[in-house]
Amino acid sequence: MEAFALQRVSWLTTEPVVDDAGLLKRIARGDRHALSELYARHQQALFAYLLQLTPDYGLAEELLQDTLVAVWKSARSFEGRSSVLTWLIGIARRQAHNTLRQRKIPLVDLTELECLPAPDLEPEASALAGVAREELAQAFRQLAPVYREVLLLTFVQELSYQETATALAIPVGTVKSRVSNARRALRALLDLKEDTKR
């Protein structure tokens, strides 16, 4: 609805389409419309990312607000070394980690990490190709937040490993291993489900 209203405004004013970095420059100058537009462009990506970190819809909205307030305050500090989406996800991640830490909500399920099969197993051990879509989607929802976030950023937002590493403030090597581990964790969750069926 709001996105529609914004489209209408830009049509009425016949303004040229500004890229994300241009919007951030305008936000740094105190332009409220620019923040609304940036939000309209990235709200789904940001909210989906935050929902990977917490299943609580209300908390995710609160974190989204924190992120936008932080963007308003720190738009000036964007230096263009990464894409705007990478920068926004980085801010969302920091806001989420701070809040979740303060409220003592764990981000990583360590037991799930320990249950993973060893990485040197055959590829068949993490085969997913023949699995039904619904089963796979269900397993994805059960993954640890660290895996869901890395899969979302690389496979849905299609950020490069380098950009994902920047957004998550981790080394590129960790992104690569986390992507591989996430796939094995998916397989492990599916196996666990099959075992319980028997």
Next chain:
Amino acid sequence: MTAQIPEDRAHVVELLPAYVNGQLDAASASRVRAHLVSCATCQVELANWEAVKEAARQAFAATPLPSAQVMNQVWERIDAAEQASEVWSWPLLSRVQAAGSRLLMSGRERTALARNRQAWLHAPARALRRLWLVFRAQIPLIYKSIWIASALVCLFGLILTVSMAQRSAETKGTIADIMVLFIAVVGAVGGAFLYGSSVDPGFELTIATPTSARLVMLCRMVIVLGYNMLLALVASAVFAALYGGSLWGFVQLWLGPMIFLASLCLALSLFVGSTFALLCAIVIEVLQTFPQRFVSHLVNIPLPTLDLNATSPALLIAALLLLAFALFYIPRQPRLAS
């Protein structure tokens, strides 16, 4: 796994996630495509990664959108934060801005062009307001004893010089020098206890905020120096009223030394410590006052004679250099603020 396989037949397993995401450069992508045609293992791997991508996409597609109220709540928070920081110091301006904000809130369909212009007009005012807020916020954070100590030293100097003039037949020049000594020490006290962890009750607070420590120190310097100058001006007016003579002529005697000693003490207090800085300033001021007037004919000590007792361009330049040095010595953004 791929070590024994010749280069042209090497598996491309590690490249497949990036290939699925379209993140490979053209050369790598064509190499992967060529390899996939004849390699069943990598075809299975590709299918596995595509399944992962599909699962992630499905999860994303199933994600609900945030409520339509998010932006309104964001504006409320931004407005509340801005008004809280502005309403105290800029009642009129903040009312104007609040009215502007309400307009923006209620009529978001108004042209973006008009808002841009408003944002541009507000930018310098925002910067000025922020500077004023930082400046004002320093007053309660400055070491409280500075205010009392400076006033007491100044008052003591005035009483001493008045009583000296009544008891002995000291020349007006001598009495003026004594007064200048006290006023310069007042300046030194201000500089020495202006900034630093040992004497500064608000230091932790200062370095925990994102405001530049240099700006904080400069604001404090202006406040304390301004206060000390005001005290010295009052003392000078009393002095001039009692002994006659030009007020400006007397002010020129202490203005340079006061600024110089305050800057020197600030720099020394950052490097060594506040007490050391104050002692240095007192020694310098005594050395340049007493050999000329008393010490030389009481005891024959060959003390160095410094020419600080005048407002000379060289002294002011030295003061500026010391201040600049102090400003660059402290980090612009302390670690705690990050």
